[in-house]
Amino acid sequence: MSKPLVIPVDQYLHPSLPDVWFGVVMFALAMYVVLDGFDFGIGMLYATREDDHDRETLLAAFGPIWDANEVWLIAFGTMTLAAFPDVYSRLLADNYLIALGFVLALLFRGVGPELREQREDEQWQRACDWSFVGGSILAPFLFGVLAGSWVFSVGAISLPAILTGVGLVAVSAATGAAFLAAKTGPALAEEMRDLGIVATLAYLGGVVVLLAVVIWTDAGGAASTILSVPGVAIVGLSVVAGVAGIVLALRDRYRAWLGFALALPVLLSLLVALLLYPEIYPATASGTALTVEMAVVSPLALNLTTILGFPVLLVVLWYFKFLYSVFSGPIESEGYGA
Amino acid sequence: MEPPSQLFDVAFGAGAPLDGTALFLPAEFASRVQFGWTISVHILFAALSIGLAPFIVYFTWKAIRTDRDRYERLRSFWLKVFAVGFVMGTVTGIPMSFQFGTNFPQFSAVAGELIGGPLAFEAKMAFFLEAVFLGVLLFGRERVSDRTYFLSSVLTGFGAWLSGFWILVVNAWMQTPQGYEMITRNGMEVAQLTDPIAAFFTPRMTWMYVHMINASVIAVALLVAGVAAYIIWKKRDAKAWQTALKIAVLILIVAAPLQAVHGDAYGRHVEDTQPQKFAAMEGHYETGTADLHLFAIPTSTDAIMDPSEENLFAISLPRVGSFLASGGDFDAVVKGLDEYEQNPPVPLVFWSFRFMVGLGFLFIGLAFWGGYLIYRDRLSDSSLYLKLMIAASPLGYAALLTGWYVTEIGRQPWVIQDVLKTSEAVSSTLSSTEATASLVAFVVIYIGLVLAALYTLRWLIEGELRELGVEESPNDHWYGPIPELPGVGNDE
Ligand code: HDD
Numbered sequence: 001m002s003k004p005l006v007i008p009v010d011q012y013l014h015p016s017l018p019d020v021w022f023g024v025v026m027f028a029l030a031m032y033v034v035l036d037g038f039d040f041g042i043g044m045l046y047a048t049r050e051d052d053h054d055r056e057t058l059l060a061a062f063g064p065i066w067d068a069n070e071v072w073l074i075a076f077g078t079m080t081l082a083a084f085p086d087v088y089s090r091l092l093a094d095n096y097l098i099a100l101g102f103v104l105a106l107l108f109r110g111v112g113p114e115l116r117e118q119r120e121d122e123q124w125q126r127a128c129d130w131s132f133v134g135g136s137i138l139a140p141f142l143f144g145v146l147a148g149s150w151v152f153s154v155g156a157i158s159l160p161a162i163l164t165g166v167g168l169v170a171v172s173a174a175t176g177a178a179f180l181a182a183k184t185g186p187a188l189a190e191e192m193r194d195l196g197i198v199a200t201l202a203y204l205g206g207v208v209v210l211l212a213v214v215i216w217t218d219a220g221g222a223a224s225t226i227l228s229v230p231g232v233a234i235v236g237l238s239v240v241a242g243v244a245g246i247v248l249a250l251r252d253r254y255r256a257w258l259g260f261a262l263a264l265p266v267l268l269s270l271l272v273a274l275l276l277y278p279e280i281y282p283a284t285a286s287g288t289a290l291t292v293e294m295a296v297v298s299p300l301a302l303n304l305t306t307i308l309g310f311p312v313l314l315v316v317l318w319y320f321k322f323l324y325s326v327f328s329g330p331i332e333s334e335g336y337g338a
Numbered sequence: 339m340e341p342p343s344q345l346f347d348v349a350f351g352a353g354a355p356l357d358g359t360a361l362f363l364p365a366e367f368a369s370r371v372q373f374g375w376t377i378s379v380h381i382l383f384a385a386l387s388i389g390l391a392p393f394i395v396y397f398t399w400k401a402i403r404t405d406r407d408r409y410e411r412l413r414s415f416w417l418k419v420f421a422v423g424f425v426m427g428t429v430t431g432i433p434m435s436f437q438f439g440t441n442f443p444q445f446s447a448v449a450g451e452l453i454g455g456p457l458a459f460e461a462k463m464a465f466f467l468e469a470v471f472l473g474v475l476l477f478g479r480e481r482v483s484d485r486t487y488f489l490s491s492v493l494t495g496f497g498a499w500l501s502g503f504w505i506l507v508v509n510a511w512m513q514t515p516q517g518y519e520m521i522t523r524n525g526m527e528v529a530q531l532t533d534p535i536a537a538f539f540t541p542r543m544t545w546m547y548v549h550m551i552n553a554s555v556i557a558v559a560l561l562v563a564g565v566a567a568y569i570i571w572k573k574r575d576a577k578a579w580q581t582a583l584k585i586a587v588l589i590l591i592v593a594a595p596l597q598a599v600h601g602d603a604y605g606r607h608v609e610d611t612q613p614q615k616f617a618a619m620e621g622h623y624e625t626g627t628a629d630l631h632l633f634a635i636p637t638s639t640d641a642i643m644d645p646s647e648e649n650l651f652a653i654s655l656p657r658v659g660s661f662l663a664s665g666g667d668f669d670a671v672v673k674g675l676d677e678y679e680q681n682p683p684v685p686l687v688f689w690s691f692r693f694m695v696g697l698g699f700l701f702i703g704l705a706f707w708g709g710y711l712i713y714r715d716r717l718s719d720s721s722l723y724l725k726l727m728i729a730a731s732p733l734g735y736a737a738l739l740t741g742w743y744v745t746e747i748g749r750q751p752w753v754i755q756d757v758l759k760t761s762e763a764v765s766s767t768l769s770s771t772e773a774t775a776s777l778v779a780f781v782v783i784y785i786g787l788v789l790a791a792l793y794t795l796r797w798l799i800e801g802e803l804r805e806l807g808v809e810e811s812p813n814d815h816w817y818g819p820i821p822e823l824p825g826v827g828n829d830e
């Protein structure tokens with residue numbers, strides 16, 4: 001066995017590297033929930049638009065960015081596989097139908113808009129619209145159920161998991177509305193504002209119900225974590241961000257509203273991380289609980305993914321800056337303005 | 339002839355499902371069929387991106403540089419195809435990576451440390467690159483400079499080639515694993531990475547990468563040629579499409595012979611590293627000297643199911659198999675399939691291999707004939723050639739798929755050669771109800787997806803013909819009688 005490169009073989013680059021990777025995986029999850037979240041929101045709000053001009057505006061907003069956003073899901077998945085393979089296999093095997101249902105919902109969401117523009121035929125376009133809207137609602141719901149089933153370890157068909165799914169749908173609608181309000185003309189923005197406020201209230205209400213259920217049933221032993229200082233802080237901040245967003249929206253300050261709206265899915269991901277850590281996969285029928293330390297790969301593998309992967313991750317963040325600056329202008333039905 | 343259930347027995351071992359009693363398929367069987375089916379569809383789109391990338395770069399370059407309408411036309415047409423293919427590649431790719439966890443969790447747990455890294459690099463280095471710059475390529479023509487625009491086409495194509503690289507690192511490791519050590523983690527025997535360079539650059543890696551990239555280029559060149567031939571068929575003087583046909587044929591002249599030469603050497607490498615698979619490719623059952631079958635046809639229906647020597651009419655080079663295997667000894671003993679406990683389904687492997695190789699030689703023929711026609715400057719005037727190229731447009735894909743069937747099915751019963759059996763890799767918690775339900779969903783939805791892709795291509799071609807001013811008339815189907823070629827010299 002040759003000694004490869006200069007990468008340490010027997011110990012992690014830093015003793016806390018496994019924990020850092022837990023953070024990296026959660027970061028990718030947050031990026032996904034935030035970025036694809038407003039894509040889902042656009043898809044849901046699309047259903048409320050009757051007028052063809054409005055619909056094309058929404059599709060123009062969605063077109064250039066959704067695919068890059070969706071890659072964060074793959075980054076989340078593959079980095080989990082690379083750092084915590086047992087978590088990847090158990091999470092997906094334990095939630096077989098939910099996981100595959102979710103990717104199929106993503107499939108419908110993705111192909112709908114692409115196929116729609118290929119043919120000027122009303123029935124065809126209606127079918128594609130259904131695919132887009134249906135996928136945009138079902139995907140965040142099932143992803144939320146998957147996350148809920150992971151965190152609370154009470155199975156996918158349970159109140160906590162289903163409420164997490166509903167919460168993710170609501171928060172996606174809220175961020176989608178804020179994104180569109182910030183990026184479209186005044187007429188559309190006003191309607192987005194009203195819908196966004198409803199969605200934000202629904203989300204906050206949903207979170208309260210979810211937490212009440214979780215504390216009441218102590219699902220996955222989560223009650224004490226939620227009632228701890230960081231738990232209460234995250235929930236409190238969510239309420240503050242939600243209310244601040246609503247106030248700003250009512251004053252037509254859409255860009256600032258978008259900022260606060262995007263804080264909601266970030267805080268939600270933070271809550272997921274808090275509820276899991278230091279475990280990364282709770283005990284289920286498929287086996288005992290795994291802590292970060294137990295699930296992590298060996299030092300050489302993790303060191304290598306760190307040294308090769310981190311610079312690339314920085315480049316990726318630069319890509320996103322570039323992409324969003326190219327498409328930074330206000331959106332018209334023909335595409336992004338100057 | 340054997341009853342069809344026999345085929346499944348041969349293909350999937352004992353416990354095959356067609357005993358007529360069970361309503362749901364066994365979870366292992368359903369998982370394997372599902373994985374094979376979904377990757378077969380995914381790879382169609384992946385190969386489209388890989389093979390089309392150089393065309394897109396070239397057309398974009400020429401469109402910017404020469405201002406000639408014909409390149410702008412080709413750029414915009416094929417970019418639309420690329421965009422649709424890319425979306426389909428994306429939405430079918432995500433289920434692929436999920437199935438590692440949903441259907442083959444033991445595989446993910448055992449090999450995660452080895453394959454997770456490359457898969458994560460693929461996402462971070464390749465998918466992001468491709469997705470971001472394709473966004474610019476599709477929606478940013480007016481928003482960025484010519485230079486940035488051209489660069490976006492290069493980076494998009496590079497992303498496609500890079501994602502092929504990383505995914506094949508994974509697959510090549512599964513064929514010829516090295517750079518690892520088995521350890522126990524959480525009570526399970528798993529592979530631990532010990533030498534990353536050995537693990538990433540396995541013996542199979544470069545073979546596979548060259549062969550796969552070249553196969554994608556061939557498949558797409560045939561597709562481009564077929565579409566061009568069809569449009570020329572309808573409209574003789576479509577300048578842009580004459581150019582496209584010529585470029586595609588020139589690419590084939592290089593790529594098709596290269597594939598055969600490379601494939602021949604590749605075969606010997608497989609023989610060295612996976613002798614059991616090679617024996618299945620050659621239908622070599624008994625240990626002893628081996629002949630090399632250049633060409634084989636079944637002499638009875640039995641031979642289809644059981645392609646062994648006595649059942650075939652074959653043109654063989656006696657003992658050349660031994661010669662090749664040993665590197666120079668005609669009498670060398672080659673291990674036959676009889677010596678292994680469990681074998682891959684030989685007929686599938688044997689006939690898939692012959693199908694691929696046969697098509698490979700057909701492509702060489704088509705390429706050289708096209709070269710001759712270019713030399714005589716009548717590439718767009720030979721009705722027969724146009725017809726053949728239209729008919730051949732899906733065949734590159736057929737060769738690509740069957741080549742993969744050789745690789746993947748020939749490796750059975752192993753999912754990681756000599757390390758992990760497929761039967762040990764599948765989920766132990768998966769019920770046959772769930773597995774059957776998802777299989778049915780994937781079959782139905784993916785058939786819809788492939789049809790949608792084919793219809794889209796058809797609509798794009800119809801749109802192009804409309805723009806070229808071609809009227810639809812009922813009697814000029816390409817498979818109909820050879821039409822008069824108005825205005826153009828039909829013969830020399
Ligand atoms: C256009 C498609 C195409 C064409 C024309 C050919 N191949 Fe191929 N072949 C493939 C597409 C392909 C592939 C992309 O499907 C495979 C599967 C894995 C790989 O690396 O490439 C493959 C694999 C593959 C293997 C390895 C199987 C394994 O890994 O077990 C061999 C030995 C050959 N090919 C040999 C040939 C020969 C002798 C050809 C003669 C003309 C040929 N191929 C043409």
Ligand code: HEM
Nearest residue numbers: 370373374377378381442505506508509742746747753760
């Ligand atoms: C990195 C790339 C790939 C990986 C990691 C991979 C992995 C796997 C796995 C885990 C299985 C299931 C076990 C089995 O039944 O063999 C499988 C089977 C299969 N794969 Fe691959 N594969 C890859 C590429 C491909 C490609 C490109 C194709 C092309 C079509 C393909 C075709 C198949 C088929 C047809 C089966 C079913 C074989 C059978 O059930 O007997 N694979 N592969």
Ligand code: HEM
Nearest residue numbers: 383384387423424427428431432434435465498501502505
């Ligand atoms: C089991 C094996 C495979 C897995 C898990 C897998 C996974 C994926 C995923 C997740 C995507 C979506 C990326 C995006 O959103 O942009 C994707 C796309 C892609 N895959 Fe695969 N893939 C597999 C096999 C292959 C093979 C064998 C090739 C070719 C050698 C390939 C080439 C590509 C390419 C070029 C894309 C970009 C999308 C496109 O251009 O169509 N993949 N793959």
